[in-house]
Amino acid sequence: MSEPRVRRAEVAIEQEHVDRVYRRLAELREQAEAMRAKGYEIGHGAQREAVFEQASMLFERDMMVFHANQTLQTLDAEYEGLVFGRLDQTGAEKIYVGRLGIRDAEFDNLVTDWRAPAAAAFYQATAEEPMDVVRRRVIRCSGPNVLDVDDDVLIPDAVPDDMLVVGEGALMAALGRARGEKMRDIVATIQREQDEVIRAPWRGVTEITGGPGTGKTAVALHRAAYLLYRHRRQLGGAGVFVLGPSGVFTNYISRVLPSMGETNVELRALGEVLDGVVATRQDPAPIAAIKGSLRMRKVLTRAMRDTPPEVPDEMRIVYRGEVLKLRGKELEKVRRKVHGHGGPPNRSRVRAAETLLEALADKAVENAHADGGQVDRAELITELGERIDFHRFLVVWWPVLYPGEILRWLGDPARLARASKGTLSREEVGLLAPSFADSGAGWTVADVALLDELRVLAGQPPKRRRRKQRIELDPAPAEHHGTHRPEHYDEYSHIVVDESQDLSPMQWRMVGRRGKYASWTVVGDPVQSSWPAPGEAAQARDQAFGLRTPRRRYTLRTNYRNSAEIFDLAARVVAGHAEADELPQAVRTTGLEPDVRMVERADVEESTQAAAKELLDAVDGTVGVICAMDRVAEVCGWLSGADERLKVVGSLDSKGLEYDAVVLVEPTGLISESTTGRRVLYVALTRATQQLTVIASDQEWL
Numbered sequence: 001m002s003e004p005r006v007r008r009a010e011v012a013i014e015q016e017h018v019d020r021v022y023r024r025l026a027e028l029r030e031q032a033e034a035m036r037a038k039g040y041e042i043g044h045g046a047q048r049e050a051v052f053e054q055a056s057m058l059f060e061r062d063m064m065v066f067h068a069n070q071t072l073q074t075l076d077a078e079y080e081g082l083v084f085g086r087l088d089q090t091g092a093e094k095i096y097v098g099r100l101g102i103r104d105a106e107f108d109n110l111v112t113d114w115r116a117p118a119a120a121a122f123y124q125a126t127a128e129e130p131m132d133v134v135r136r137r138v139i140r141c142s143g144p145n146v147l148d149v150d151d152d153v154l155i156p157d158a159v160p161d162d163m164l165v166v167g168e169g170a171l172m173a174a175l176g177r178a179r180g181e182k183m184r185d186i187v188a189t190i191q192r193e194q195d196e197v198i199r200a201p202w203r204g205v206t207e208i209t210g211g212p213g214t215g216k217t218a219v220a221l222h223r224a225a226y227l228l229y230r231h232r233r234q235l236g237g238a239g240v241f242v243l244g245p246s247g248v249f250t251n252y253i254s255r256v257l258p259s260m261g262e263t264n265v266e267l268r269a270l271g272e273v274l275d276g277v278v279a280t281r282q283d284p285a286p287i288a289a290i291k292g293s294l295r296m297r298k299v300l301t302r303a304m305r306d307t308p309p310e311v312p313d314e315m316r317i318v319y320r321g322e323v324l325k326l327r328g329k330e331l332e333k334v335r336r337k338v339h340g341h342g343g344p345p346n347r348s349r350v351r352a353a354e355t356l357l358e359a360l361a362d363k364a365v366e367n368a369h370a371d372g373g374q375v376d377r378a379e380l381i382t383e384l385g386e387r388i389d390f391h392r393f394l395v396v397w398w399p400v401l402y403p404g405e406i407l408r409w410l411g412d413p414a415r416l417a418r419a420s421k422g423t424l425s426r427e428e429v430g431l432l433a434p435s436f437a438d439s440g441a442g443w444t445v446a447d448v449a450l451l452d453e454l455r456v457l458a459g460q461p462p463k464r465r466r467r468k469q470r471i472e473l474d475p476a477p478a479e480h481h482g483t484h485r486p487e488h489y490d491e492y493s494h495i496v497v498d499e500s501q502d503l504s505p506m507q508w509r510m511v512g513r514r515g516k517y518a519s520w521t522v523v524g525d526p527v528q529s530s531w532p533a534p535g536e537a538a539q540a541r542d543q544a545f546g547l548r549t550p551r552r553r554y555t556l557r558t559n560y561r562n563s564a565e566i567f568d569l570a571a572r573v574v575a576g577h578a579e580a581d582e583l584p585q586a587v588r589t590t591g592l593e594p595d596v597r598m599v600e601r602a603d604v605e606e607s608t609q610a611a612a613k614e615l616l617d618a619v620d621g622t623v624g625v626i627c628a629m630d631r632v633a634e635v636c637g638w639l640s641g642a643d644e645r646l647k648v649v650g651s652l653d654s655k656g657l658e659y660d661a662v663v664l665v666e667p668t669g670l671i672s673e674s675t676t677g678r679r680v681l682y683v684a685l686t687r688a689t690q691q692l693t694v695i696a697s698d699q700e701w702l
């Protein structure tokens, strides 16, 4: 038979199986829907029952609705192909591998979940170690339609006469495909070195390093899906937290886990870790460096303990006809004494009241001495402590402290100088104060870690009234199902940190608070780091992990993203800033060298427009235009109204992203805006999968 005929015949065979799977899927969906309906019926019935029965019925209802929703969510997950692999083993055994496990009505396996031990051979078998796999087949589907198959023969001698073999290179085909707006999962083509990381034990800390495009992000996300599948009991309850560098990035990766049926994962950008704050603005590099450093802990503690602005600087209270007066200095002494105990101020109001009463008693004793009289201290303290005017003073003088408020106080250079005496230099204070004063612009990404630190330092404000417990009888709106957030921040059971090389020490502290009891997957590449003080960050990171053992480290060495031509240029730019073994090997060649265009400064705009247009015509997928952070608005202006496939992005925000083609605007600008300039440029140069055009008005970057 000719190759196309063999291929058609084999596609038809697989289509038959896939059709069977989809028929079964329809049955399962019907069953789950019926179960959910029954759950709600029980819920409504419960309203008419006595309290005890109500509780148990509601529990039953919750369990049924929860399971039905989980199943439906998994079944409805967006997927490019539910079934994507087949293994033919020695002894004529065969299994199909897919995004989820599906059994037929007789409980026979129609599809094996890719994370199940039985599917491991799909990723791990090689010609040297075939693990009984004769033929490994990748099945490419679009929805329920089989488009193509692609085979690997691992034990040639064991291929029976009737086994046909088709094509080669599912991986290369996947890598050459056009990129869309969102990252795709790689379940069908996970490579052996990646699979080893995905299936590594769940406890402790798993570090994944490797150069750009080695699949670190993809691997970390597949690992999250794998861990949730294999250790759902340990990890499913409190959930998994995935942290990315920016909102653009979390949006980019947002489809990967749902496409594998995993929705119990909280995905957040560094600027969104704290509830209620969404920061996207970046500070200029020197300011971000100060805000991120551990020295800020001291500064924040002192700032919080300083006298809040606008509190009364004198206390007067009448006791048995006599005026007792505490002046500013005396009041400050009391404040220092309360803070001296070290508790969070929002939890120290009782102590503040007691200390203030003691000071008033001292004052009364002092006055009495002068007049030759006597005072009963205990009586004074009890009496004043019950007085409404005392408590009115107290709430104003010892106010509830809010993190945002304290940080804004530091916009006052005098206050910041007081808080940072001996910790920050005068120049640093000069740089920092205006950035806190600039509250109209909203918080920056680096501020979020400071706000979180202050949240803990100041303590939870006392709760006024307890909310009444409500029994929910109707389902929450659909988007709330599945995304589970622990009530307390430190409850996540597994934390994935992507682009971890860029976390500042203060950010590590913030993340560490979310993972007091968690195991970790930490992804990073030191060569792409834009954080200037790696030593301090490493210390904070170790503290975040605690003394957890074991710690295991994996290095990925193959660059699956860039063509070899593009990566060569990137490697040249970062030479001298990286060891040779820190740079990965690019596996794909396209024959297209990067196009470096030297132009006059005045022509950069026009050249950028021309390059963008050419690349939009040249590729099917996305085109990224990358420039220095402070030029994003300007470059957006140049390209307004262009194709939807085109995105303008600042250098730091391009971390972790990829495009079919990239126009890099004025590379020297990327170097000069950052303290780790060349590394940032290296990041920008490694975003393109197929074509790269550089528009430059100088040669410094080369």
Ligand SMILES: Nc1ncnc2c1ncn2[C@@H]1O[C@H](COP(=O)(O)OP(=O)(O)OP(=O)(O)O)[C@@H](O)[C@H]1O
Pocket: 171, 174, 175, 184, 185, 186, 189, 190, 191, 194, 210, 211, 212, 213, 214, 215, 216, 217, 218, 219, 525, 528, 560, 561, 655, 656, 657, 658, 686
């Ligand atoms: N086994 C694979 N099969 C198919 N595609 C893969 C595979 N491994 C990685 N890729 C693809 O290579 C690209 C780069 O992967 P990813 O973004 O995870 O790399 P990274 O190491 O996180 O890169 P960076 O450090 O630059 O952020 C993605 O498009 C990813 O889907």
